[in-house]
Amino acid sequence: MSFPDGIADFRSDTVTRPTPEMRKAMAEAEVGDDVYSDDPTVNQLEDVAAALIGKEAAIFVPTGTMGNQLAIMLQTRHGDDVLCDPGIHSRNVEKGAASALSGVGFRTVDAPDGRITAEQIDEAMSLSGFFPRIRLMIWENTHNLAGGKVVPLEVMAAAEPTARRHGLSIHLDGARIFNAVAASGVTAERYASHADTIQFCFSKGLGAPVGSILCGPSDLIGEARYLRKRLGGAMRQAGVLAAAALIALRDRDRLVEDHELASHLADELSVVAASAVDSKQVETNMVQLDANRLPVPFAIWKQHLDLDGIKVNSPFGNTLRLVTHRDVDRADVSRLVDTLRRAVATA
Ligand SMILES: Cc1ncc(COP(=O)(O)O)c(C=O)c1O
Structure with missing residues (x-):
């Protein structure tokens, strides 16, 4: 309506605007100072998300942009290129954050609907003696600029061994991963199993007012906590937001x-x-x-x-x-x- x-x-x-149930949960949320990891509702959300995605840990962030940019910051060094298809959000719509904050460029391969192949990875890596080093590749699923297309699990699975052979880390911009799940019946955990880190948004189709989450190995997420503070994204009584996100996630079907x-x-x-x-x-x-x-x-x-x-x-x-x-x-x-x-x- x-x-x-x-x-x-x-x-x-x-x-979308928060539902009455979300607003009530927000009003009643148990909170604490999340910079001290004292907010029980944020802690619950991070635990639930990490378990659902099949990663060791998760960190609540204000936006999908921050989730993606932390992933890039954590898995690249200044001067690197990031391997991706030309249409991804983190390259086009995040206001130059990757170059401004992480000092990286993008090496794009022509992959319609974001379906990067093993051959394309091999070809891009064969130039690594001449061009900037590539340490990270990024998937986007569903793919926004491609019109919400799902990158099939088999495409991600087929590319992963080649990416690993070249020593690449893999990030999945899963801003709308639960749309991919709803469309394909494949679990989010399976999509995420082909990536080291994944961020997804509560504030898109899931319908929460604010918030995204970055999931990955404990050591990376620990470092993300440090960098989130540097970026000004460490929030205090963020449980009021996490309370709505928990409902959004529960109702993802x-x-x-x-x-x-x-x-x-x-x-x-x-x-x-x-x-x-x-x-x-x-x-x-x-x-x-x-x-x-x-x-x-x-x-x-x-x-x-x-x-x-x-x-x-x-x-x-x-x-x-x-x-x-x-x-x-x-x-x-x-x-x-x-x-x-x-x-x-x-x-
Ligand atoms: C695929 C994708 N990734 C990341 C984002 C960034 O999310 P946010 O607007 O919360 O920064 C968006 C936003 O539309 C998106 O479509």
Whole structure:
């Protein structure tokens, strides 16, 4: 259901607002100073997350960006390159943090939908005598810029031995790993077993207001605690946030509803804009439209969206991304598709 003010927001799954149950848990959370590791709710969240992901330890961080950047900081040295596909969030959307904070560059391989192969790793590493050293590779699953595509477990498994042979550490940006889990039926632990570290976000489809977590071996997470403080990300009575995150994590199976809604959205849109959308490409909670193939210019559609109180992001390049989440439903999908119908009728 749309927000109380009638706004239906398809910009991102980050726009969800805490449920009444989350707000109550936040109000009643037992707290302490987490810089002293005294916050029982944060400690519980870290224990639950580490166990679920199958890693020794976990650290609660304010954002996914901080989780990724700590992982990079911990597993590289200044001057290194990080191996990845060109579309990953930590390379494109984290405001140059990896170069500013860790002094690293990125060595990209052309891997559609983030599916890096063993051959591509071999090829990148064969140049290591000339180019900067690579110590870390990063996966993103689900892959945001690829439209929420799942990187299949077999792809990660097939690449890992080669990465290890070259001595690489592996980080998984699993901001939406539970969307991958909901779509594939593969557990988060199995995806994470092909990486040393994984970060995932409570504040996206899982629906908590704030927070992400970095999981990995105890020694790395211990060092992450030191670096988190350096970055200003060590929080005090953060149990009020962890309380909501615990509920978000408990209810993670709900994500299948977002996926069903995204498929429905794509199907409905394809009735009006057949050549702009391919429903078969929808794997999780994102629908991508080719803005150049819309039946009316986006700017005209946008006027109708604005009038109807529907929020969408402007196209990124040619791609318009619509995201489903807990705070939109089928009625909102109908409203959105109607605005496009009206735009076409009046254009
Ligand atoms: C794949 C991916 N990784 C990391 C992040 C960063 O999360 P945050 O916005 O909490 O910093 C995002 C945010 O959208 C994301 O999509």
